[in-house]
Amino acid sequence: MAEQQAQSGRRVTADDVTGVSPAAGDGGPESAPGRAASRRGGLLRSGLVVSVMTMISRVMGLVRDVTIAALFGAGSGADAFFVAFKIPNFMRRLFAEGAFNQAFVPVLSEYATQRTREEVRELLDAVSGSLTLVLALLTALAMLAAPWLAWLFAPGFGRDPEKLALTADMLRLTFPYLLLISLTAFSGSVLNTWNRFAVPAFTPVLLNLVLIGAAVWLTPWMAVPSMALAWGVLIAGAAQLAFQVPFLARQGLLPRPWPRFRHPGVRRVLWLMAPALFGVSVSQVNLLLDTVLASLLASGSVSWLYYSDRLVELPLGVFGVAIGTVILPALSKRHAEQSREHFAKMLDWSLRAVLLLGLPAALALVVLAEPLLVSLFHYGAMTDHDIVMASRSLRAYALGLVAFMLIKVLAPGYFARQDTATPVKIGIVAMVANMAFNLALILPLAHAGLALATSASAFVNAGLLARGLRRRGVLVFQPGWGRYALQLTGGCALMVGGLWWLSPDWHVWLDWSVWRRAAWLAALVVGGAATYFAWLWATGVRLRDFRLQG
Structure with missing residues (x-):
């Protein structure tokens, strides 16, 4: 039956590809249940699913970092x-979740809406096989060149041969994570294209659970305690991939990997992927440059940047990445259907959603920098000096949080249209700007200057992305932005004022027990959020305003 339909030229839907009937529940993008789900919640519903799962992952990530801080502090290990x-995490974001994802999802969406079932399956087989072969070779080379890679990415460690050797030994264990997590990202991209967002969003929880377990239970067995964390990364990569395989199989989407670089779909993905390496992943390149330069500064600088970056990653992942995750497949489908008006409305929706949550989150991080760091990390080996240093870089990163989020939703506006040339040009400009800001700020502000430079370059990146979309006529601001801006400004002002007035001096927090810190921090967060959203509700903002069919 399916072959007859394919031969007749009928467009094959996602249900044809998966083999799932409309009665199976959460249907594909063209299925009746999928359309019903869109009417009930659409992008808002999908975004909330990803946000909840990502929140669980980020909270567990904080638990992981609290454990690492307590056991290892900000020392050499x-x-x-x-x-x-x-x-490897940088390369994962650059290749797997960055360039590869942004190139693969639009091509897969096009195949899913315009090609036959067998053509989609051939694409999955060819892409997965080619990706596996390339990453396996890259991983083998990286493991052989671990000492040189360690020095290249942390040249300051050359002053301490033992620290450099330890980094190289760890890298031999952590680099295979790139292969495993890239295949996990491939699986997640497939599931996201078929509107199965929950499983890929939950998968990172496994990384955090495994690393916590490794830190607690493997550390006593290691001659060098911190090596337990490297083993944890390797185990976590395998666990995450194994977790997603059954869900792909259930949807009939489990590939049979076989390298086929001449396959038209693979060539299209590679063509789109090459310039995308400098597109949406520019912020990751900037963060890696921060690490290189931080290794030249005082001992502990790398860790201070890491701990502050982790706090910024919480709202970025829960809000920015979640919205970007659901918006790319939706935009890709609208572009394939040539629905220009709906495409523009989706972009406008994503900008409003980012600002709704990103602005108060950024301001809260600035106001509560020390209380947050004390409550989460000031245990065991973490010192008062570490809190002071980390708070400086946290505030600097927080100033760029909105820009980081905007990049996550503006870049898909290009990639959904299979335009990767423009983001690469913008990415190069942003990278050059970041290096200039680094050189200007590193001497007066040390590691905090590196964080501030990253934030400044993110605004350059986001601004140029928005300007390009406006010129192409696909970013069209819908009515009501003036009133919306006033509503957000008033809510943020009330929230900041309340947090500033109610939060005790951070030195007082040092003498409190962990439970008192947690209670006060929870009260401040809940109170600030209640104030902000109460103001928005009083001024007319409603949940239904953010419902948009995907």
């Missing part, structure tokens, strides 16, 4: 691990 983990 922690610095070595953060560099050894940052290198």
Whole structure:
């Protein structure tokens, strides 16, 4: 039956590809249940699903970081691990979740809406096989070149041969994570394209759980305690991939990997992927440059940047990445259907959603920098001096949080249209700006200057992305932005004033027990959020205003 339909030229839907009937529940993008789900909540519903799962992951990530801070503080072992983990993690975000995801999802969406079932399956087989082969070779080379990679990404460690050697040893364990997590990202991209957002969003929880377990239970068995974390990364990569495989199989989307670089879909993905390496992942390149330069500064600088970056990553992942995750497949489908008006409305919706949550989150991080760091990390090996230093970089990163979020939703506006040339040009400009800001700010502000430079370059990136979309006529601001801006400004002002007035001096927090810190911090967060959203409700903002069909 399916073959007859394909031969007749009928457009094959996502349900044809998965083999799932409309009665199976959460249907594909063209299924009746999928359309019903869109009417009930659409992008808002999908975004909330991803946000909830991401929130669980980020909270567990904070627990992980609290555990690492208590056991290892900001010493040489922690610095070595953060560099050894940052290198494959950076490449994961650059290739798997950055360039590859942005190139693969639009091509897959096009195949899913315009091609036959067998053509979609051939694409999945060819892409997964080609990706596996390339990453396996890259991983083998990286493991052989671990000492040189460690020095390249942390040249300051050259002053301490033991620290550099430890970083290289850890890198041999952490780099295979790139292969495993990239295949996990491939699986997640497929599931997201079929509107299965929950599983990929929950998967990072496994990384945090495994790392916590490794830190607690493997550390006593290691000659070098921090090596337990490197083993944890390797185990976590395998666990995350294994977790997603059954869900792909259930949807009939489990590929049979076989490298086929001449496959038209693979060539299209590679063509789009090459310039995308400098597109949406520019912020990750900037963060890696921060690590390189931080290794030249005082010992602990890498860790201070890491801990502050982790706090910024919480709202960025829960809000910015979540919205970007659901918006890319939706924009890709609208572009394939040539629905220009709906495309523009989706972009406008994503900007409003980012500002709704990003602005108060950024301001709260600035006001509550020390209380947050004390409550989460001031245990065991973490010192008062570490809190002071980390708070400086936290405030600097927080100033760029809105820009980081805007990049996550503006870049898909290009990638959904299979335009990766423009973001690469913008990315190069942003990278050059970041280096200029680094050189200007590193001497007066040390590691905090690096964080501030990253934030400044993010605004350059986001601004140029928005201007390009406006010129192409696909970013069209819908009516009501003036009133919306006043509503957000008033809510943020009330929230900041309340937090500033109610929060005790951060030195007082040092003498409190963990439970008192947690209670006060929870009260401030809940009170600030209640004030902000109460103001928005009083001035006319309603949840239904953010419902948009995907």
